[in-house]
Amino acid sequence: MKRLMMLLLALMTGIQGWTGNIAYGPWVTESRSDRVTICWMSEVPGMAYVELSDGTQVWETFAGRRIFKRLHSVQINGLEPGAELCYRVCGQDLTDDSNARNPRFGDIYEGQWQRVRTFDPEAETCRFSVFNDIHNQVDEYSALAAQVDSAATDFLFLNGDIVSAGNYVADTLVRYELEPLGTLAAGLPVLFARGNHEGRGNNPQLVADIFPNEDPAPFYYTFRQGPVAFIVADGGETGYSRSILYSGSAVYEDYINEQIRWARQAMQEPLFADAPVKICLIHVPMIDHPDKNDYLLQRWLNVHFVPLLDEAGIDLMIGADLHEFMYLTPGTMNNPFPILVNDDVRRLDCSYDSGKLTLTTFNVAGEMEFSTVLEVGSL
Ligand SMILES: [Fe+2]
Known part of the structure; x- marks a missing residue:
């Protein structure tokens, strides 16, 4: 019911995607001329990724595994100085991890599109x-x-x-x-x-x-x-x-x-x-x-x-x-x-x-x- 109401709200306000499971964020930190790190908190643990405007998905991983957390941190690197990055934070809730070989996932959420600029040493x-x-x-x-x-x-x-x-x-x-x-x-x-x-x-x-x-x-x-x-x-x-x-x-x-x-x-x-x-x-x-x-x-x-x-x-x-x-x-x-x-x-x-x-x-x-x-x- 909560999701249905949020979806109706999203349709009414023109907000894209299901954003209800983001507890807070995103916030941008560790900014340099070639990278930024994007963080957010989800309501429940789950897999997470940052989607860029060209469709690229940068997943939160550790040593070859997508990890299931609430406090998410994804570094986007290889960027140009002074480049504007258009991004949104997304994820999928973990609903059942009782079988380590077959964890179950539920809702996919997609945050609102955001824009941030990398640092530029050439800026005046x-x-x-x-x-x-x-x-x-x-x-x-x-x-x-x-x-x-x-x-x-x-x-x-x-x-x-x-x-x-x-x-x-x-x-x-x-x-x-x-x-x-x-x-x-x-x-x-x-x-x-x-x-x-x-x-x-x-x-x-x-x-x-x-x-x-x-x-x-x-x-x-x-x-x-x-x-x-x-x-x-x-x-x-x-x-x-x-x-x-x-x-x-x-x-x-x-x-x-x-x-x-x-x-x-x-x-x-x-x-x-x-x-x-x-x-x-x-x-x-x-x-x-x-x-x-x-x-x-x-x-x-x-x-x-x-x-x-x-x-x-x-x-x-x-x-x-x-x-x-x-x-x-x-x-x-x-x-x-x-x-x-x-x-x-x-x-x-x-x-x-x-x-x-x-x-x-x-x-x-x-x-x-x-x-x-x-x-x-x-x-
Ligand atoms: Fe103080």
Whole structure:
């Protein structure tokens, strides 16, 4: 009966296909110039695929098998820079897996057609919006997202602590991290930096399942859109004595040192090194804060990570975490480049065009709170 009603609704509204079994999505992540990864949640486990406008079906597989899951992730690769991909997410519900040799399937669902564009290093501009420290405030997050002009935006960036610490299941994480973005996430890539709260709880790998990013690691990577190269890093846990938290299961020192070794190499890659503008995105701002007790990690990163970022020519760092706004001109907190710390539950819009990087923050009511223009872009 439910399906009959949905089919009637689809016929009345002109929506193609049976979409009723999609719990949430799709959302696009892990975007580069040659690929995107498309994710969604289905109501029940089943086989899944992404259909492209030319009829190609890209199935979700693992080691030679189509797999039966609820949280789906399909990478579309071999794409051209700046190409528009027209896609829809589809699947078939698993109804009975009691006989492993003969699983039974039921409804086939087909999502609505969506369009997303791959990144293009040759593009003349780069425009993106940053969200951070939302801490489960879904109504405020929705209000900030609803103000985004998708036609004038290349991607969205979640700079951590979108959730508060907790032992989540995938549905809850998706509800807090992605659902408030509405349909934006189907047409704009959503990239992610982990906050300290996403690193807490007993299931930290689940966050990587909803933001899959394999190259080189789930939470640190580089990418480029137009003239701007980005390095995304993971600052780990900010708490005092962080290594003895979580009954000894936190080994963030090793993890951050691993990132420093990686970053040194990654920033020498031509796509990064040759970019006119370079931005570091990280939840934990690398500042030498005057509060020497509570800001141990920030200060450690300032000593150990900032020099190599400076050597690579970073023009700006965008941080979060502090739940206050800071715009630090070079030299303010031992920072050789400007650092903007976005306040909690605010949106930061960034736009680079013709040597000017414009940074503007907005509150939930859509009121502008800060705006500045940086002259950057010389090689
Ligand atoms: Fe936070």
